[in-house]
Amino acid sequence: MAKDMREPIETGCPDGFQYMHPTMRKNFGLWDYHEHPRPGVLVHVAKNGDKVWTVKAGTQRILDVFTLRLLCDIADQYADGYVRFTIRSNIEYMITDEAKVQPLIDALEKAGFIVGGTANSVSMISHTQGWLHCDIPGTDASGVVKAMMDELIEEFKNCNMPNRVHITTSCCQINCGGQGDIAINVQHTKPPKIKHDLVANVCERPSVVARCPVAAIRPAMVNGKPSLEVDEKKCICCGACYPPCPPMQINDPEHTKLAIWVGGNHSNARSKPSFQKLVAAGIPNNPPRWPEATAIVKKILAVYKEDARDWERINDWIERIGWPRFFELTELPFTKYHIDNWTGSRKSLNASTYIRF
Template sequence: MAKDMREPIESGCPDPWQYMHPTMRKNFGQRKYHDHPRPGVLRHVAYSGDEIWTVRAGTQRILDVFTLRKLCDIGDEFADGYVHFTLRSNIEYMVTEESRVDPLINALEEAGFIVGGTQNSVAMISHTQGWLHCDIPGTDASGVVKSMMDELIDEFRNANMPNRVHLTTSCCQINCGGQGDIAINIQHTKPPKINHDLVANVCERPSVVARCPVAAIRPAMVNGKPSLEVDERKCIC
């Protein structure tokens, strides 16, 4: 084996150390305890006596550049410029003084973000990308999540559940939204209908044919134009 190994071009995830709050780096591996002063707020205390206060807010996951800039501006002005995104698309801000927690929460809520999602709450819903990314969704998971969280927002903001509750939403039965205590899977209920006037202009037919898992979609000529047809006997709907 060669002694000098070639550095890989793709080295995986970036080193998180450079993005970590300085107080967290200083006390890495030296946490004494943590507690939950209020919904949406965590406090970690190190053996050195240093404290880190974390404020968690929910986001819509699919973030535009303007929302990202707004979140970063809040972090620069009211926190220490360090943020962390959780697996469920919450954003967390870290500060070292308790006196900075309330101004940070007020800034987030004035900007339209909800603080919560800690301890015995309904966590932010984990979901698939739907129409933004996938080519076989039964529906758009983002819209379903928006409707659900509008109803469950008080359960996210508070911590009144018997235990922590994780919800997931997937656009089809492949269920790439992940696992949760309650999973909402949306599926097709009818075979797809084809607009033959549009297929030749907007559709890559070979890709559509290859994408069907049961070979129910196949090429066809309709009115002298290349199109597609669906064998409803094979369709899994």
């Protein structure tokens, strides 16, 4: 049969130039500065005076072909047929005629898309696949994000934050959603429940043993069959054993919770890139609208907006005011679980008399 099959053409990553707006092609590497005339709009000015207005809009991220074609129609009508997508799945239209900016915004809003997400706004939440498509998710992704963006929409449409806020979600503790100023991530709280009958057939036991970060898994005979057992005192409930061995059931309707982390920042601006830190846990995984998680995110954002100075990202702000003040202002409990005990954790402790009163 193989001779009937079509050989793949291994072209890899296509050249983006062929799909780029001609004014951007013409001024490639020749831009001078940019300005931010209003939320959702940037204007970039080239050294020769050419200008490109970019209008950014949030979408549902998982696009049906109807929505994709609608976005294309808007591109054809108002934006010379060129678009790009940002790392946070916002769509951007680039146009060279300032007079088309407002009609484009109007068309996007009329079609139900949300113009915004630039500069010091809360941008679109970057997220993963969740129950819709992942094989190991503790929660949904698109649903959490939809419910949360409904509540944060004014912060997307306006630029009222001290600096930009990137929010991420992850449906397991591998944390595919990545680092964010605020991250809402699954946190399992109980060891896996093992379906012993299935382990021998489904799992390569040595690689499951090797996958455990704390060496809590060992091979065992259970009911006369080769299986695995978990030292539940050592188990940190991370779920790392679950992807290579689905009978290690880590997901639980009640004990799979959400945790919130803050201060992840990819940029080198002002301070080196930083990882997010735990601030809240034990939050119920509560579909379809996850109100408890959203309430905490909104509280953190409200305090940040009120207390941070211009240009401070969340990590910069907390660095200035200190963690005790952060917990005081956000009214979140500080517990023994907030004190790190992972490799290298002593570096996270306060080895000074720097104490704010």
